[in-house]
Amino acid sequence: MASDDLWVLGIHMTKFGKHPDMDLVDLASEAVLGALADGGVEMRDMGVIGAGNLMAANAGIGQQLQKQLGQTGIPVYNVANACATGATALRVACMAVKAGETDMGLAFGVEKLSGAGLLSGGNRKEDSGTWSPSGRYGAVAPVDGRIGTEIMPGVFAQIGMEYGHRYGGTSFELFAKISEKNHSHSTLNPLAAYSKKMSLEEIMGDIMIAYPNTRPMCSANCDGAAAAVVVSGARLKTLSPEQRRRAVKISASILTTDPWEESCQILPDVNTLTRNAATQAYEQAGVGPTDLDLVELHDCFATAELVHYDNLMLCETGGAVDFFNSGATWRDGSMPVNVSGGLESKGHPIAATGIANVWEVATHLRGEAGDRQIPGAKVGMTHVIGLGSACGVHILEKAA
Amino acid sequence: MAEQIPLVNYLELGEDPHLTASECTACGARFFDRRNACASCGRTEFTKVAISNKGEVRAFTIVAFAAPGVPVPYVAALVDCEGTSVRANLINVEPDPDHVTLGMPVRLATQVIGTDDNGTEAVGFGFEPMGG
Numbered sequence: 125m126a127s128d129d130l131w132v133l134g135i136h137m138t139k140f141g142k143h144p145d146m147d148l149v150d151l152a153s154e155a156v157l158g159a160l161a162d163g164g165v166e167m168r169d170m171g172v173i174g175a176g177n178l179m180a181a182n183a184g185i186g187q188q189l190q191k192q193l194g195q196t197g198i199p200v201y202n203v204a205n206a207c208a209t210g211a212t213a214l215r216v217a218c219m220a221v222k223a224g225e226t227d228m229g230l231a232f233g234v235e236k237l238s239g240a241g242l243l244s245g246g247n248r249k250e251d252s253g254t255w256s257p258s259g260r261y262g263a264v265a266p267v268d269g270r271i272g273t274e275i276m277p278g279v280f281a282q283i284g285m286e287y288g289h290r291y292g293g294t295s296f297e298l299f300a301k302i303s304e305k306n307h308s309h310s311t312l313n314p315l316a317a318y319s320k321k322m323s324l325e326e327i328m329g330d331i332m333i334a335y336p337n338t339r340p341m342c343s344a345n346c347d348g349a350a351a352a353v354v355v356s357g358a359r360l361k362t363l364s365p366e367q368r369r370r371a372v373k374i375s376a377s378i379l380t381t382d383p384w385e386e387s388c389q390i391l392p393d394v395n396t397l398t399r400n401a402a403t404q405a406y407e408q409a410g411v412g413p414t415d416l417d418l419v420e421l422h423d424c425f426a427t428a429e430l431v432h433y434d435n436l437m438l439c440e441t442g443g444a445v446d447f448f449n450s451g452a453t454w455r456d457g458s459m460p461v462n463v464s465g466g467l468e469s470k471g472h473p474i475a476a477t478g479i480a481n482v483w484e485v486a487t488h489l490r491g492e493a494g495d496r497q498i499p500g501a502k503v504g505m506t507h508v509i510g511l512g513s514a515c516g517v518h519i520l521e522k523a524a
Numbered sequence: 525m526a527e528q529i530p531l532v533n534y535l536e537l538g539e540d541p542h543l544t545a546s547e548c549t550a551c552g553a554r555f556f557d558r559r560n561a562c563a564s565c566g567r568t569e570f571t572k573v574a575i576s577n578k579g580e581v582r583a584f585t586i587v588a589f590a591a592p593g594v595p596v597p598y599v600a601a602l603v604d605c606e607g608t609s610v611r612a613n614l615i616n617v618e619p620d621p622d623h624v625t626l627g628m629p630v631r632l633a634t635q636v637i638g639t640d641d642n643g644t645e646a647v648g649f650g651f652e653p654m655g656g
Contacts, residue, residue, distance in 0.1 A: 242591055254640045255529045260557035262533030264646050265637060270531065271648070272611035273587050273600035281585035282602055289582050289626040296621070334600075335586035335621060384564040387609030389555065391583060391602045 129357035130218050130374040132520070133228070133367060134163020137483040140348035140471035141317040142238045148177060152189050152234040155349035155476075159230070163353040164367050167194030170353070171226020174216030175202045176209040176233035176475035185234065198226075207424065209233055210350065210478025211379065211508045211516025217354040218377040227359035232351035233475035240345040242275050277342050277425060278334035279511070282391055284427025285336070287434070293445035294430070296336040300327045303341040303426040303468055305454055310465025312455075312496035317346040317471030341426035341468060348473035350480040369523060372486040375409035375503075376519035381512075392511050394428065398435035401517040405505070406437075409519040413437045416459065417501040418488055420481035422509045423466040433461070436507060436517075460498055463488075478516050481506040489522040531637060531648040532556075541634045541649070542577055543610060546570040554608050577632040579603035579610065579651060584626070586619050599624050603651050615650030629654040 136158025138151055146154075152175075160166055175186030186200035199220075205212040210233030217229035255264035268274040288294030304324050310316040322340055330338040355363075360371055382388055382397040406412055413436070421436060423429035430444050438459050439447035447453070453461035464470045464484040467477065485504035487493045502522045509515045530537055534544050534556045545554040549571055553564035561568045584601040599614040601624075615633060617623050630651035637648040 242589070254642050255644055255646050257529075257533060262558075264529055264531055265648075267532065269587070269590055269594035269596075269598055269600075270613065270637060272602075272613060273585065273590075273598075275587065275590060277589075278585040278587045278600055282583035282600065285585065285626060286583035286602060332586075332588040334588065337585075384553065386553075386607075387602065389557075389563070390609040390611045 127356065127358035128222065130221055130377065131355050131357060131360050132352050132372040132374060132482065132486055133355040133360065134159040134161070134165065134353040135351070135483045135486050136162055137315060137350035137476070137480045138348050139315045140346045140473060140480070143236070143347040144238070146347070148180065148185060148234050148236055149188050149192055151236070151347060151349040152185060152232055152351070153192055155234065155351035156189060156193060156230065156232050159351035159353050164364070165228065165353060168196050169228050170196070170230045171198055172217060172220040172229040173198060173200045174213035174229065174231040175200055176204070176213035176231070176478070177235060178204050178206065178209050178474045179235060179237070189232070205514045206510025206512050207422065207474050208379070208478055208508045208510035208514035208516045209475035210480070211518065212478070212514065213475070214352060214354070214479055214482065214518070215377055215379050215516065217352070218374060221354050221356050227356040229354045230351065231354065231479060232349060233477070233479045234349035235473035235475045236347045237345040237473050238347050273334065275334060277337045279392060280425035280428045281334045281337050283394055284425070284430055286391065287431045287444065291442040291445065296328065297324070298445060298448070299336050299341060299426040299430065300324055300338070302423070302429050302448060303327050306423060306462050306466040307340060307469045309455055309463050309496070310469035313465050313470060316465040316469055317344050318469045319465070337425050337427055343424045343467035343472035344469065346471035346473050348471060348476045348480065350476045350483055352479055352482060370490055371523050372489050373521040373523065374518060375411065375521045376405035376517065378405045378408065378517045380404070380515045392513055394509050394513060395431060395435050397513055397515045398432060398507065398509060399437070401515045402436045405517040405519050411503055411519060415503050416505050418460045418463055418485060418498045418504045419507070420462055420464060420466070420484050420504070421507040423462055423468055424472065426468065429461070429466070432507060436505065455496065455498065463496055463498060478508040481508065482518055482520065485520050489520060526639065527644045528647050529644055531646055535647070535649050537634070537647055542632065543575040543649070544572050545575055545608065547573045575608050575610065576606040579605040579630050581614065581624070581626060581628040581630055582609070584614060584624055586621065586624065601651065603630060613650040614652070616652035
């Protein structure tokens with residue numbers, strides 16, 4: 125291990141689901157204490173904290189955590205970056221260690237979302253008074269539902285449909301089959317919010333949210349947290365053989381935003397920044413898509429998973445439909461995708477997601493994934509995207 | 525006829541209703557919102573251009589579940605208006621996948637969305653199937 129390599133020393137995720145008796149700090153504490161114990165280290169070993177929470181982003185969750193687990197005086201960076209918040213927190217710890225400011229850092233993400241409904245698209249009140257233009261479009265009334273849609277299931281539905289328009293082959297049934305896969309995968313994941321298998325008929329017959337996304341084809345709002353301890357290669361060399369054996373190499377850690385494209389301010393372009401992040405990640409890690417044994421990608425909606433097969437270059441350009449239909453992305457296929465159940469079934473407590481996916485891959489690389497272990501997994505990729513937009517990609521490798 | 529006001533200021537009413545965009549004089553990037561600078565090249569000079577009323581549906585969704593107060597179902601779409609992408613509802617069409625299809629040719633149409641206390645009508649826009 126090179127001295128300037130980055131490694132995951134300890135990592136933990138809570139069960140995703142309903143935690144009515146735990147607040148944000150309780151959930152974050154469980155994840156952080158779990159990650160510290162997993163790595164055989166303590167709060168006083170940490171030199172930096174990247175703290176992720178989106179829905180209460182102004183509350184200083186990092187310092188709230190310190191006040192329960194240890195006020196050691198180290199710098200805390202509270203971050204919010206939409207659905208890429210967890211990956212951004214991890215990037216903070218990675219950057220601090222890479223920059224030599226510390227040789228060990230902590231990242232965590234936590235969210236409470238149980239019972240939350242649509243997370244965008246404002247309620248519309250009765251129009252009253254007199255029309256008065258406001259905002260950057262000079263709108264005299266709310267535009268959600270009048271000029272297209274702002275709700276996420278609808279935005280991502282269009283993203284999948286646009287792929288279908290460009291390359292053909294998509295259908296309601298195809299997208300539902302992607303969801304069927306992830307709901308099947310989660311039956312082996314005891315930490316998933318939903319672990320009940322769903323048939324294609326059940327998925328297609330469920331409540332329609334935004335065609336072609338029915339309810340089980342949407343990410344599941346739930347509570348959860350995840351945390352990771354990042355260590356430099358130099359420091360890892362000084363640790364025990366057991367710590368070195370279980371450490372997982374972070375071969376690439378990338379964050380991108382969307383470069384301007386013709387239609388990107390009309391319908392969010394989740395493709396270009398993901399492709400850019402994947403390209404940089406493969407180059408940084410010195411691996412290619414065919415080297416990957418498993419991928420956890422951002423299936424915030426079934427329609428999104430399809431386009432990311434292409435964006436992450438898991439298939440040929442334009443070939444995502446054939447790739448999925450080949451069975452490649454099922455857990456027994458050539459490129460298992462979202463063996464955790466993904467956001468649709470494992471759940472999507474926003475800020476936790478970008479670290480929980482790293483936990484999933486790391487657990488397989490360590491050979492500790494139990495019933496859902498992908499045999500012999502050596503290299504894996506994680507991907508999240510938050511609208512706005514931000515894309516986080518990490519490539520992880522088993523210790524040699 | 526009642527006084528009218530457009531739902532958004534990039535909708536031009538009158539004899540020939542159409543959408544307008546701010547086009548960057550340096551790189552040609554087009555925007556519908558108030559600009560501080562061009563997101564493509566960073567320059568700050570824009571000229572107003574008319575957008576074609578004809579388009580093709582590049583993506584759509586049929587929203588069946590929306591925020592309280594928003595009538596459903598409605599069809600939201602990305603319309604390619606001869607090279608300029610536009611966000612809009614598809615109107616004057618049955619909101620189901622048998623009647624709305626990818627690649628469908630559409631044209632701009634306006635509709636009154638409400639009348640305020642002064643009797644002024646707010647006029648919105650959508651795209652409707654061509655030839656209907």
